[in-house]
Amino acid sequence: MTQERYQSELFGQLEALLMVTDEPITLDQLTKATGETPELLESTLKAIQRDYDGDATGIRRGFQLRHVAGGWRLYTRAEHAEAITAFMIQGATQKLSQAGLEALAVIAYLQPTTRSRVAQIRGVNSDSVIKTLLTRGLIGENGTEELTGAVRYSTTDYFLELLGLNSIEELPKISPLLPGVDEATKMAESQE
DSSP states (O other): OOHHHHHHHHHHHHHHHHHTOSSOBOHHHHHHHHOOOHHHHHHHHHHHHHHHTTTTTSOOOSEEEEEETTEEEEEEOGGGHHHHHHHHHHHHTSOOOHHHHHHHHHHHHHOSEEHHHHHHHHTSOOHHHHHHHHHTTSEEEEEEOTTTOOEEEEEOHHHHHHHTOSSGGGSOOSGGGSTTHHHHHHHHHHHO
16 A cells, blocks of 8 residues: 555545544544554544645635544634524424433433433433533533543523423323333342
């Protein structure tokens, strides 16, 4: 494989990894994921950064690669904030997807709970759904778990307002809606 083709593949791998993370990714994490040296990774990340800034082509992308908090992360450019805000507000007036409703229900009934717990219950990654719920103001951060440091989420007053509730205790009890829940609860209690 030629050096140019190899660098092109590494460039693509790094872009893919940057797209799936929602927090800065460190060189150590990238080294473990790709098996490459930190020096090669850093030079490739800087090449990606220059590419996005339009250094070679003159085409400046709407996003940028930044080195922050000890890692690398993609960000939208500040000059596009107005368009992004308009888009996000428009999205806030649309109905929630089935995935959004599922994640919101999990958070409402188990709050405060973590993103990983929501994903575990739903059986799928819930990162983008959590972001949507946060953007729409239906949930908010509520501290972190002591052991893992994971962010915990709870519903907001806006959520209660939309449902016409005074408190979360007014949510309907879920057990009458699911057959067999009472039996499972009794079995779990008897094993404690």
